[in-house]
Amino acid sequence: MAHVTSDGQITKIDGLVTENRALATLLAANDADEWPALVERAVAVGAHGLVTMGLDVGLDAVRNEVRREVERVTGLAETRVGEMLGAAEAAYQQQLDPDIRTSVLSKSLREFHRWQESFFSSMDIDQAGSFGGRLVERLEGLVGSGGVLEQQLAAALDPAADGSALAKLRLEVLAEIRELRDSVHADHGRRQEAKRGTHKGFQFEDDIEQRARRWAGGIGGCIVERTSTTGGTLGRESLVGDVVVAFPDGSRVVIEAKHTARITLTGPDGILCELDRALSNREADIAICVSAQDAYPDEVGSFSVYGNRILVVDDGTGGLLDVALRVSSMLINARPRDGETIDRAALLDQLERIHHLGKRFSASKRTLTEAQRSIDLAKEGLDSLRTDLMESAEAAIDEVRTG
Secondary structure, eight states, X not given: OOEEEEOSSOEEEESOOOOOHHHHHHHHTSXXXXXXXXXXXXXXXXXXXXXXXXXXXOHHHHHHHHHHHHHHHHHHHHHHHHHHHHHHHHHHHHHHOTTSTTSHHHHHHHHHHHHHHHHXXXXXXXXXXXXXXXXXXXXXXXXXXXXXXXXXXXXXXXTTSTTOHHHHHHHHHHHHHHHHHHHHHHHHHHHHHHHHHHHHHHHHHHHHHHHHHHHHHHHOSOEEEEOTTSOBTTBTTOOXXXXXXXXTTSOEEEEEEEOOSOOOOSSTTSHHHHHHHHHHHTTOSEEEEEESSSOSOTTTTTEEEETTEEEEEOOSSSSHHHHHHHHHHHHHHTSOOTTOOOOHHHHHHHHHHHHHHHHHHHHHHHHHHHHXXXXXXXXXXXXXXXXXXHHXXXXXXXXXXXX
């Protein structure tokens, strides 16, 4: 409840709370600084009305009076708000309306247009001295006709200029082509040589097979088998051992034919290890290597025995293969049986004698070969002399006839 005091002139109201909507509307239409004056005025109007109309005045009359006052004040507030809106609209038009030349926005647009025209003018490539024109001139000097780039490319791509990129590329390509050509020629030569060597090898195997069959025919009861294209006990792909001679007693001799320029003796790829594999692959007792050329090391010679392995040089026309087969038969028969003893010293003496005879045989054959070669050369020389003599005689006859 409000506390009210008065001295006849000044009245104080403490704790006054009212739910009067008209008063709230009046206050809302004005600034907060004006609210005390408006409330004081509303109280004065109401008090004046009560005094003039008497204490028994009706509430409706007071309400009407207050409404009229509120409407008046509201009208004043609306007028002030309208004035403020008009002033704001005028300020907007003055500062932001592009159609008004004095507005800030209009000035900014004019300045932007001037900058835009200046920018495009400076970028105009057709205008001499402009930034765009200078840029195009520099680009033309760099990438245009006769420019720096064209000159550098011409120098770099000139195949005749020393040190140019294209000349280097040309030389590299030519080197690659020459290398490829040489490789192809070399590969072709190797293939042709391999074909010739393979053909010679097959032909030499045929000769060795026929020689072995002829030798076995003199003994009787032997079986000769060509095994160079079939696998053995070491596997289907193991072809070592070209010809096998089976004797009547069941013993076997395997022959390996070689038609190469060089044959090593020891090591994993040497002929002795290869003959050991041939012995296992063909289940043989004796192994013979027949070389069509004098390809063994010097210590081997034309005929040598290494245990149950025999190395011999025979081109298919000599008789050392027959000797090796005979020695193989002798070595097989020399194996001691029950109650028998072998004079190993006598056997070794015979083998040594065979070794020396083989050397003499090879040397004699080489001498005959050289003599035959000399005879052939002499025959070719005599044929050439005969031809020259006949031509000289015919020339002399023609000279006599014409004279």
